[in-house]
Amino acid sequence: MKCRLEPASRGARASARLGARSASPGFTLLELAVVIFIMGLMLTLAMPYLGGFRQAALRSQARRMAGRATYLFDEATGHKLVLRLIFDIDNNGYAVAQLDPYAVRPVFAPDTSMGGRPVMMPAAIWIRDVTVEGIGTVNRGTIATTFYPEGYVDATVIHIADASGDVMTLELSPLTGQVSIITGDVMPAGMRASN
Numbered sequence: 001m002k003c004r005l006e007p008a009s010r011g012a013r014a015s016a017r018l019g020a021r022s023a024s025p026g027f028t029l030l031e032l033a034v035v036i037f038i039m040g041l042m043l044t045l046a047m048p049y050l051g052g053f054r055q056a057a058l059r060s061q062a063r064r065m066a067g068r069a070t071y072l073f074d075e076a077t078g079h080k081l082v083l084r085l086i087f088d089i090d091n092n093g094y095a096v097a098q099l100d101p102y103a104v105r106p107v108f109a110p111d112t113s114m115g116g117r118p119v120m121m122p123a124a125i126w127i128r129d130v131t132v133e134g135i136g137t138v139n140r141g142t143i144a145t146t147f148y149p150e151g152y153v154d155a156t157v158i159h160i161a162d163a164s165g166d167v168m169t170l171e172l173s174p175l176t177g178q179v180s181i182i183t184g185d186v187m188p189a190g191m192r193a194s195n
Contacts, residue, residue, distance in 0.1 A: 055166060059181075061125050062160060062168040065094070066179035069145075069153075069170070071115050072096060073177030076147035084108055086144040087130045087158070093120040094127070097144070121160070128159040128167065131187070133174075145172065153177050159185060 027035075069085060076083045082099035096116035097108035110116070121127060129139040133155035145156040156172040167185040172178075 057122065058125055058160065058162045058166055058168055061121060062170055062181045064119070065158065065160070066170055066181055068094070068096075068115070068119065069172055069179050070177065072147045073151075073153055075115065076149055076153075077151045077177075080149040081147075082149060083111065083147040084144040085147070086142055087127055087138075088142050089127050089130065089138065089140055090142075091120070092123075092126045093118055095119070125160060125162045128161045130159075131157040147177070151175075151177070157187060 072083045072085055075081060082101075084097045084099075085094060086097055087094045095118035096111040098111045098116070099106055100109050129137050130143045130145075131137040132143055132145050135143060135154075145154045147153045152174050153172050155174040156170075158170040158172075159167055160170070161167045169180075169182040169184065169186040171180040171182065171186075171188055173180070
């Protein structure tokens with residue numbers, strides 16, 4: 001048995017739907033206030049985490065640079081090499097050079113090994129300045145710290161910063177080659193910034 005709708009009943013349903021639509025033209029002020037309150041609450045809860053992501057990126061770059069310095073110290077000592085970590089502040093990166101002991105006049109040449117590849121910092125994080133004992137503080141151009149085969153490195157302090165003004169300090173210990181990562185803009189007591 002097939003059920004057939006009468007034209008009157010279809011019209012009644014259509015007018016009921018039309019009436020329901022016209023009765024609810026939009027959101028009430030109370031509904032809008034609740035939605036705005038919930039969005040504000042979610043944003044308030046999320047903001048500390050967004051700042052943490054920015055700090056994490058800065059910390060990650062500091063650890064990456066510290067790892068490279070530790071690797072170079074171990075390579076210089078273990079393979080009896082003279083290596084340099086060259087900071088190119090204008091181009092926001094750093095690279096490794098190795099002294100060629102077999103050259104007529106020994107010069108530093110770019111290190112082509114896996115650990116010597118140049119590193120470019122992300123756009124939101126930059127090398128603010130580098131202080132090398134005996135040379136001074138440089139915030140433009142290039143400066144290098146040298147790793148010696150006898151097991152020491154030039155005393156060096158590196159400051160990296162991000163767009164929000166947060167700063168991380170890396171300190172290379174000359175006798176042990178260990179790299180300390182310190183949150184904030186710090187100049188160790190033994191070092192003094194000079195130009």
